[in-house]
Amino acid sequence: MLVLAIDTATPAVTTGVVTVTGDGVEVRSSRVEINTRKHAELLMPLVLQACSDAGAALRDMDAFVVGAGPGPFTGLRVGMVTAAALGDALGRPVHGVCTLDAIAADCPTGEPLLVVTDARRREVYWAAYDEAGRRVDGPHVEAPASLTRRAGGYVAAGGMAAVLGRPVVGPESPSPGGLVAVAAEALRAGIIPGPLEPLYLRRPDAVEPTGRKRVTAG
Structure with a gap:
């Protein structure tokens, strides 16, 4: 099974192509770039580069896995919306996983x-x-x-x-292999995932105006 992994919940824009086998996962390609301000601009070019590195096309993917956070609002949305759009366009399932779980999977x-x-x-x-x-x-x-x-x-x-102040034993951001490893059991079982749910953990900074500002005098 061929899976495209995406995560934009950390300063890293992460994507890669991973093969899910009967007893593990095999990373075929990985593209990671650190940039806190350009997740939207970088993600799709990195996706296409990762596919090219793996000798595969987006239509060859059997499923998509995306980090669902927790993460800052804007960055997190980039990855989740992109994965959802690809899944919808190609008719493939999209599995959301906790980004922190994916980092733990690499430790x-x-x-x-x-x-x-x-x-x-x-x-x-x-x-x-x-x-x-x-x-x-x-x-x-x-x-x-x-x-x-x-x-x-x-x-x-x-x-x-x-x-x-504790020993550091793992990566700063998730890898494609870690992301897919978290979803591997569901992927092998052919489970149809539910709707993607971002883990924001707190409310956005923006608030709805409570009233109209007066713009005329008198």
């Missing part, structure tokens, strides 16, 4: 793990995983200082892992 198991990424506003997104790599808490958003006080006994991964 060695055997120790309790915290995956921590940048939520901006002096906060972090985080989730906790047990020794077998299963998520046991989160995802949440909070100030890093309060999370650091509870981080004893954990190793860390993700773009903000260093703020915890």
Whole structure:
């Protein structure tokens, strides 16, 4: 089974082509570029480059997997809307996965793990995983200082892992292989995914105006 993976929930724009086998996943191509402001401009060119690297076309994909966050509103929407549009145009299923789970999938198991990424506003997104790599808490958003006080006994991964003062054992952003690994069981089973649901974890900055501004005097 051939799968295209996409994630724009972190500063990295990530995409790649992955083969799902009976007992694992094999990355055929990977394209990653770090740019916090150009997710929309970079994503589709990287998708097409990843397909070319893998010797495949978009129509050859059996499914799509996309990181559903948590992540900042604008960046996260770019990846999810793109994956949804491709799935709709080609009639393929689109599986949303937690971006933090995908990062955890690329970490060695055997120790309790915290995956921590940048939520901006002096906060972090985080989730906790047990020794077998299963998520046991989160995802949440909070100030890093309060999370650091509870981080004893954990190793860390993700773009903000260093703020915890714990050993860093994993990547800053998800890989195509990690994204697909999270969805691999559902892909093998042929499960039809539900609607994509972004993990924003907090309300947007923009607010609806409460009244009209007066523009004339008197």
